[in-house]
Amino acid sequence: MAKINEDIERVFFTEEEIKEKVAELGAEISRDFEGKNPIFIGVLKGCWVFMADLMRNVSIPCSVDFMAVKSYAGTTSTGAVQIQKDLNESIEGRHIIMVEDILDTGRTLNYLEQYLSARKPASITIATLMDKPSRRQAPVAARYSCFAVPDAFVVGYGLDYNEFYRNLPYIGVLKPEIYMD
Ligand code: 5GP
Numbered sequence: 617m618a619k620i621n622e623d624i625e626r627v628f629f630t631e632e633e634i635k636e637k638v639a640e641l642g643a644e645i646s647r648d649f650e651g652k653n654p655i656f657i658g659v660l661k662g663c664w665v666f667m668a669d670l671m672r673n674v675s676i677p678c679s680v681d682f683m684a685v686k687s688y689a690g691t692t693s694t695g696a697v698q699i700q701k702d703l704n705e706s707i708e709g710r711h712i713i714m715v716e717d718i719l720d721t722g723r724t725l726n727y728l729e730q731y732l733s734a735r736k737p738a739s740i741t742i743a744t745l746m747d748k749p750s751r752r753q754a755p756v757a758a759r760y761s762c763f764a765v766p767d768a769f770v771v772g773y774g775l776d777y778n779e780f781y782r783n784l785p786y787i788g789v790l791k792p793e794i795y796m797d
Pocket of ligand 1: 775
């Protein structure tokens, strides 16, 4: 029976490393947003594993909503951001924390920041699991980031390659032959 971890060439971040960083981030956000009742907005689908773990490390009152966007096909950016699911609740006057799996070119969050600003939130803050600063094309800065990563296409812990590997409990890169298939 094929196992997904057999397709991994190198592990970037182990389950233990991720758990520790996510716990630290949850504690930091809880301190910084004390008394502000923020709304966490997850950008699907990549955020879901990270967000589920992050939220259980946040100890202040907060709410949660999701957006779904599409900006990638395979490992290359299409350049366009398409909203597939919008928010369910109003964000007017609310402190927003956008939760992303990985900040790459920054186009997605740059677009979403502008899109959501029009709804007059009190503030917009970005929390990303990973950041690839060398790839940035749009002016976006994450206030919170767990890991900086080099220019490599990573999978696992919610991140996919053509919709697979999201269920890998750690983050790594695939063997080159997998990307070539
Ligand atoms: P950006 O708009 O910042 O270029 O792209 C952000 C989105 O691209 C992420 O939310 C993620 O879905 C996807 N992405 C960027 N880099 C990677 C990567 O290394 N691995 C995976 N699986 N997705 C990525």
